[in-house]
Amino acid sequence: MYRVYVVFFTFLCLLTASSQQEAKKEFTEALSQLMTQNMEMTIEIKEWSSNEKFKLKKYAVLMGQFKDVDRIKTVIQQPEKAKGITIVIEKTQGGTGIIEIYTPANGKTRKLKATPKNMALVNSGSSISNFGNIELDNMRFDPLERERYEEKDCFKITIWDKKDDSKGKTVYLVDQRTHYIYLVTEFNVDNSEKSTTMLSNYKKVASAPNKIQPMQIIHLDSKSSKKSEIAVLQINPRPNLEEVDFEVNKLVN
């Protein structure tokens, strides 16, 4: 009888491990077709406060990878009074780095030591860059599940940050056929919902046949009830980016 239990338990463990591997594989495939590096894009962000007040922002974003350093440069185009504010994030694989902020009104550039906390400060509202930041080796996957979402068969992939206990799980709904990510739900540690991001209107990126991009991203913060709608107005691959392109005084476009 004891042997039966051991065999059954081992089988169960293997099955679970196999299911977790499957989840990681599907998720990697979904990420791999997204354009997250070496590109430039113009995004328009419509933001609504909890009391329905509205703000329109426009950013020019440049994203590049140099060995193990990721660089993101965001130049604010709108609102008019903030035009020219430039934020450059230089991030190493370990999550540390430097942030530079240029304010044209006083011509000053200030450097910040990038920490996970102030990285959020200057993340420029670009949820796209978040996909590029996922370090799969630091993630733990739950066994793969399946779910119907808007009449599509999807994988339900749940991942946890192994390094950060203060974060809850993140659940991705990925189309089983196309591997498009449709829905991202973040949870707090107590399993309450933190935010929901809906991705839609996927298009192939010109000059990069294997890459796709969701042209519309809707983000809803559960606690503050703030809503933002990101429209990608333009996206181009930039395979030949140089470090000089990420200097604060060198404007995009």
Place this chain on the structure above:
Amino acid sequence: MQEYIIKYRFWIISVALALMLGALLLIPKLTVNSDVRDYVPDSIKNKVYLQELDSIFGGSEMILLMLHSEDVVTNRTLKRLEEISIQLGELPGLDRVISPFSVQEIRSEDGFLTMTPFFEGLPYEPVEIEDLKVRIESNIMARRFFSEDFTLTSLVLIKNTSTTDLIIDKIKEVVSNHPGEEEMLLGGLPFIRYSIEGNIMKDLIFLLPLAMILMVGMLYFSFKEWKGVFMPFVIVLMSIILSFGTMSLFGWQISLFSIIMPIMIIAIANDYGIHLIAHYQELAQTTSLPMKSICKRIYSDLRVPILITGVTTIGGILSLLSHTMKPAAELGVLTATGIAFALWLSLWFLPAMLSYFVPKRDEQRHIRKRTLEKKTSLHYLSLWVSERPRTITSLALLISIISIFGVLQLKVDTNIENYFSTKSEVGRSTSLINEKFGGSQFISVLFTGDVLSADVLHRMESYEEELLKDPAVGNISSPVSLVKELSKGFYSPEEEGYHRLPKNSDEIYQFIEIFSMGEEAEDLSQYLDYDYENARMIISLKDGSNSASKRVVERLESLTANDPNMQYAAGASLTDIELADVVVDGQLKSLLIAILIVFVLLSFVFKSLKGGLLSALPISIATLVLFGLMGVFGIALDIATALLSSIMIGIGVDYTIHFLWRFKKERSRGITEQEAVYNTLTTTGRGIIINALSVVVGFAPLIFSSFTPLRFFGGLIVISILACLLSSLFLVPSIILIVKPKFLIPSNKFTIQE
């Protein structure tokens, strides 16, 4: 009518009991409303402004949680505060928990702008603690969470308006999960409202039985017969039940004012029964009439004076209808309903019930009768009054003149913080907040337009500098303080722009835009709306009194007179100012209407304007004495004490009516004025004194109320009733003896039924 009362006594009793049972069934539906803002009429401008500010900047209900000890900058205390703040952050109903642990320290260091959490670790060693204290003192954002002497540290909890004040219970539960040696104190309007709600029920549960016990004791002491206790007691109880039932029927809620209602009914509603029982005892002792005949006789003898006193009391109390504050007007209606029911019960139900009993007759009643006729103290009092009418009148005139000086000193103060004694939990936390955290009351000033322009912000800065010179002003926070703090991240201390407002509007905008991208962006919403069209300056007041608030607002208005961006100032303390005007307005209206009602009614009853004037005179003097004493002793007119005069007039006029009624009857026997005064004081005088004492005993429990205004109310009503009593027993007979008014000369209609 007396024949019908006895004939249909069963039906009268049944109808009364049915009405009471119907009302009793409605009582469980009653709810408590402790929100003083709801007492304020919607027409009050400040109430509208506050609602508008809430819609622009989000919920602004602040609860201050404080930890108090000799030194709060210790590892143990800070750790406890941090744990509490984390758990409170997860509490549904709280929008935000603003804690020292969310403060960012912005510095410019070696060319790097550093924006690090103020608390990156908690201090252990004494050196670390001393270093932390220095850092706290130099960081404006962290400093607001600590008192200057480091005996208090705090968390600011922001509650949305849809969350009930019962969240205080959950907050207390969270704190109890993290026990410690520090004393925990709560402050802020939601906590004050929560405490008011708890104390309203506590007061009702404690004061009502106390008033009942005192009333029973008073009745037994006066009548020495259980019938004399039982009858008025049942009438009072049924009247209170009917009033609360009526409150439920109208969909009204129990408010701070409602505590006074049953106490008033206890004090007033037994008066009519007292006169009837006293007369029943008199007839039982002096005649051999059977009970049914006694019941008919007490009704026919006393129905007119009881009806007049009842109607004048109801009229006086109904004058509260003119009060601008809704609960005060409701109090008027409900108490008048209860008293009207008590009046009907006294005139019909009491004789009907009494007729079922056997009269108690003392075997020594003839001896007792003789004793009754020789009330020595009343005998001497009557002689003294009838011999010195001019002295008494002059003395009354002198007291009135002195009282006028006191009235001129009378202050109006409706500050909600004063509802509690300084020893209570609310009182202690409020005084600590005022003393060490720059005040618990706030004034918000709204600016609209291009509020991030350098021009507007520099003007706001100049207003702040001027306002801070006022000793009542604690702190001022606005986009100005935030932008100045942000400038520390962009400039080095040696640069000109360090901790200064930029002169360039775009620079200000860009500072704010960068801050708005961060995780602490929520902090902006206190001062700026989402699209930067509105800005708010928040002024905290160490002194929440009406005079201090008024002074600060007047200064602000003079400073901003030509500012096109400044819209208005609003705040709970300003509601107090408008409320004070309403209170004074309501007080004056109620007072004049009450006196007018008394004057018209008694002019009609005595068919003489002089009769109306003479009846209104004692209550007018008592009113002067009351307000004079309040002025002299610095007792402010507030939402509770403002009800005093109308209630006092409603009750106090009864004594004059009883006196005049009896005096006229005595004169109809053909005796002189002096003899009539003597006879009235020695007979009806006793009833008047018992009546007044029963009212005093009824209201006395209010002295034990949890609310300071109600304690003052209890004390003052006792003083004012005594003033009415003295006026009726001394001044009214003195004036009659001097003026000899014609309306008191007997007509054929009045005959003594002996």
